Amino acid sequence: MTYPVNGKVPVPTLERLATYLRYLIDLEHDKVSTISSGEVEEQTGVNAAQFRKDLSYFGEFGKPGVGYDVAELQSRITKILKIDQAQPVILVGAGNLGSALVGYPGLQEHQFNVVAVFDNNVAKIGRKLWNLEILDLDLLAEVNKTAKARIAILAVPRGAAQTVTDTLIGAGVVAILNFAPTSLKVPKNVFVRNVSFLQELAVLSYHLSHDEEISAEFPPSPE
Amino acid sequence: MTYPVNGKVPVPTLERLATYLRYLIDLEHDKVSTISSGEVEEQTGVNAAQFRKDLSYFGEFGKPGVGYDVAELQSRITKILKIDQAQPVILVGAGNLGSALVGYPGLQEHQFNVVAVFDNNVAKIGRKLWNLEILDLDLLAEVNKTAKARIAILAVPRGAAQTVTDTLIGAGVVAILNFAPTSLKVPKNVFVRNVSFLQELAVLSYHLSHDEEISAEFPPSPE
DNA sequence: TGCAAATTGTGACGTATTTCACAAACATGG
DNA sequence: CCATGTTTGTGAAATACGTCACAATTTGCA
Numbered sequence: 001m002t003y004p005v006n007g008k009v010p011v012p013t014l015e016r017l018a019t020y021l022r023y024l025i026d027l028e029h030d031k032v033s034t035i036s037s038g039e040v041e042e043q044t045g046v047n048a049a050q051f052r053k054d055l056s057y058f059g060e061f062g063k064p065g066v067g068y069d070v071a072e073l074q075s076r077i078t079k080i081l082k083i084d085q086a087q088p089v090i091l092v093g094a095g096n097l098g099s100a101l102v103g104y105p106g107l108q109e110h111q112f113n114v115v116a117v118f119d120n121n122v123a124k125i126g127r128k129l130w131n132l133e134i135l136d137l138d139l140l141a142e143v144n145k146t147a148k149a150r151i152a153i154l155a156v157p158r159g160a161a162q163t164v165t166d167t168l169i170g171a172g173v174v175a176i177l178n179f180a181p182t183s184l185k186v187p188k189n190v191f192v193r194n195v196s197f198l199q200e201l202a203v204l205s206y207h208l209s210h211d212e213e214i215s216a217e218f219p220p221s222p223e
Numbered sequence: 224m225t226y227p228v229n230g231k232v233p234v235p236t237l238e239r240l241a242t243y244l245r246y247l248i249d250l251e252h253d254k255v256s257t258i259s260s261g262e263v264e265e266q267t268g269v270n271a272a273q274f275r276k277d278l279s280y281f282g283e284f285g286k287p288g289v290g291y292d293v294a295e296l297q298s299r300i301t302k303i304l305k306i307d308q309a310q311p312v313i314l315v316g317a318g319n320l321g322s323a324l325v326g327y328p329g330l331q332e333h334q335f336n337v338v339a340v341f342d343n344n345v346a347k348i349g350r351k352l353w354n355l356e357i358l359d360l361d362l363l364a365e366v367n368k369t370a371k372a373r374i375a376i377l378a379v380p381r382g383a384a385q386t387v388t389d390t391l392i393g394a395g396v397v398a399i400l401n402f403a404p405t406s407l408k409v410p411k412n413v414f415v416r417n418v419s420f421l422q423e424l425a426v427l428s429y430h431l432s433h434d435e436e437i438s439a440e441f442p443p444s445p446e
Numbered sequence: 447t448g449c450a451a452a453t454t455g456t457g458a459c460g461t462a463t464t465t466c467a468c469a470a471a472c473a474t475g476g
Numbered sequence: 477c478c479a480t481g482t483t484t485g486t487g488a489a490a491t492a493c494g495t496c497a498c499a500a501t502t503t504g505c506a
Contacts, residue, residue: 009433010463011426018425022404036483044406049465049486056485064484065472081425082432089424096326100319106404106421112428151427175427177420181245181329183268191430193423197400198329200416201312202241202304203234204374204398205335207414209305210232233493259453272456272495279455287454288502 013054017077019044020051024074036067083111088147090173092164093155094119094127094134097179101153102130115147120160137164144171151175158182236277240300242267243274247297259290306334311370313396315387316378317342317350317357320402324376325353338370343383360387367394374398381405 023044027035037048044051055061055073058080062068078084089112091098101107102114117129120137127134135143152173156164161180168176175191178184184192246267250258260271267274278284278296281303285291301307312335314321324330325337340352343360350357358366375396379387384403391399398414401407407415 009429012463014426014429015422018419018422019406021425022421038483045408047465048483049467050463052483052485053464060485062484063472064470065474065482067483080429082428083425087428096323100323101420103319104420107424110421110424112421112424150431151424175431177423177427183242183266185268191427193427195418195420195423196238196241197324197327197418198245198333198335199238199241200400200418201330201333201335201374202244202306203237204400204414204416205305205310206232206237206240206303208373208398235493261453270495271453272497273493275453275455276494283455285454286502287500288452288504290453 009057013057014081016046016050016054017081019046020054021074021077021081024070024077027070028074033070034067035070035073037062039067078111086111086113087151088113088115088149089151089153090114090116090118090140090144090147090149090168091153091155092118092137092140092168093153093157093179094121094124094129095155098153098155099129101155102132112151114153115149116143118143137167140167141171144173149173151177153177153179154184155179232280236280237304239269239273239277240304242269243277244297244300244304247293247300250293251297256293257290258293258296260285262290301334309334309336310374311336311338311372312374312376313337313339313341313363313367313370313372313391314376314378315341315360315363315391316380316402317344317347317352318378321376321378322352324378325355335374337376338372339366341366360390363390364394367396372396374400376400376402377407378402 020040023040037051040046040051041048052062058076061073061076075084089107091102091114094117098117098119102117107114114132116135117132118135118137118140119125124134125136150173152168152175154161154164154168154176158180161178161182162184165176165178165184165186169186169190174189176184176186176193178192178194179196181196181198183194186192243263246263260274263269263274264271275285281299284296284299298307312330314325314337317340321340321342325340330337337355340355340357341360341363342348342357347357348359373396375391375398377384377387377391377399381403384401384405385407388399388401388407388409392409392413397412399407399409399416401415401417402419404419404421406417409415
């Protein structure tokens with residue numbers, strides 16, 4: 001009923017909050033001061049009622065007849081998502097993907113600070129990834145005693161994923177963004193979000209061949 | 224009622240099919256010939272009934288009292304997802320992320336062949352990304368007349384995303400895996416799957432601060 | 447062969463999420 | 477200060493998705 005939260009917030013709602021936030025930041029750059037839920041729908045494709053309901057989990061944000069104050073809404077969403085202040089994050093896996101992730105400017109912009117990078121490959125340990133030294137995986141627990149990251153990004157091969165996960169949890173990590181194509185076994189108090197490119201491509205591939213309007217865009221085999 | 228499809232298959236089901244497939248490939252390597260839905264649940268965390276229902280959208284796969292033949296199930300899922308034969312894919316954006324994606328061995332393994340890479344950055348055009356030459360974005364339509372990719376991976380900055388999308392669609396692409404943090408406007412016959420690291424991290428960040436069992440893992444400020 | 451054990455496929459039920467639709471709140475202009 | 481137009485916040489309805497529970501099928505063994 002008031003600001004914080006009542007019971008449970010649907011995960012899809014949280015996902016969309018991040019979307020709104022991105023959009024609001026753009027609007028602020030464009031000096032737009034107010035928006036309506038209808039405008040949000042036009043821009044983001046999210047149904048206007050959906051937008052309002054999403055916000056309603058966290059209190060009242062708009063003025064009837066007017067809309068939402070861009071700056072205030074932006075500020076309140078960052079607070080809800082707890083990205084209003086810097087958060088330490090550790091990365092495990094300094095391969096191509098890990099490297100790309102650390103270099104992704106959006107992380108900093110959204111207050112996720114990669115404070116340490118780990119790998120178990122001797123050839124990599126000691127080298128620099130952007131401005132961070134790649135550390136021995138064995139040091140993880142020790143390093144995180146001071147780094148105190150509670151979020152980790154896991155970008156290691158499937159075979160190593162579960163072992164590393166156990167290490168992470170032992171080191172105090174309670175939220176893992178998993179890029180390894182395997183399902184991690186974790187205690188109930190640890191949150192995992194899986195990202196799987198192959199899964200996404202597979203879904204696209206399926207639609208390609210099963211949706212009528214599409215087939216015959218390129219004829220099956222003209223020659 | 225029979226093999227192909229009845230009406231609509233839930234997207235979550237398709238996502239899980241990709242998960243099962245990964246698992247089945249491992250099982251084949253381990254020379255396991257048969258599995259039950261209960262074993263799938265143990266290994267993947269997906270409820271056994273869910274697994275069976277997912278399959279039921281596409282026909283009957285198992286034998287009561289026995290289970291599922293690993294090889295056959297694997298084969299049928301690849302056919303359902305249309306990854307039983309190589310599919311051409313084009314990549315736009317040869318930055319860090321794009322580079323990591325092309326190099327990801329899982330793509331080849333699942334029959335997604337990156338056949339061309341495009342970028343609009345003159346400094347990059349002509350250089351090689353793995354074994355592919357980076358081509359000028361302006362050549363996209365022309366190149367895809369012969370490449371005939373219907374799937375594209377979009378790994379460009381937000382600002383360029385919509386323009387590139389329009390180009391892609393003009394070139395015959397009907398499925399886009401979008402890594403740009405923006406919502407693309409596409410005609411109804413084009414499918415888009417969005418991948419947003421920030422969204423995922425934001426969800427984790429929210430849980431971190433709102434789930435009771437977790438707080439006090441690291442005391443608020445001991446010193 | 448007949449019975450017990452295992453496991454599938456699926457209708458019925460339950461939960462989660464989205465969409466609808468409308469009263470209440472506010473703004474504007476005469 | 478009232479009438480009109482806009483837009484919010486939210487119960488209620490609709491849809492989508494997940495889980496349960498059990499009849500039906502197969503196996504293996506006495």
